[in-house]
Amino acid sequence: MRDLLLLCPVNAKAMKSDEFDPDTAELAIRIINGMAILNDEICIRCGACSKTCPIESLKTMELELATA
Ligand code: SF4
Numbered sequence: 710m711r712d713l714l715l716l717c718p719v720n721a722k723a724m725k726s727d728e729f730d731p732d733t734a735e736l737a738i739r740i741i742n743g744m745a746i747l748n749d750e751i752c753i754r755c756g757a758c759s760k761t762c763p764i765e766s767l768k769t770m771e772l773e774l775a776t777a
Pocket residue numbers: 716717718719720737738747751752753754755756757758759769
C-alpha cells in the first residue's frame with residue numbers, strides 16, 4: 710500500500726518533506742480501512758493510482774458539467 714501512496718506525485722512530494730506528518734499531511738490519496746480515498750481538492754488526476762491499483766477499483770474520468 711505504501712508503494713501506491715508513494716506513486717502518487719502529490720503524495721510523494723508531501724512525503725519527501727522534512728516536516729512530513731502522516732496524520733496531518735495534505736495527501737491526494739490515503740488508505741483508510743483498506744480503501745483508497747482520494748482528496749478531490751488536491752488530486753491532479755494524473756491517473757497513476759488507477760493504473761497501479763491491483764484490483765482496478767480506482768478509475769479516473771472527466772465529467773462534463775452541465776451548463777444551464
Ligand atoms: S490521480 Fe490523484 S490520487 Fe491518483 S496518483 Fe494522481 S494525483 Fe495521486
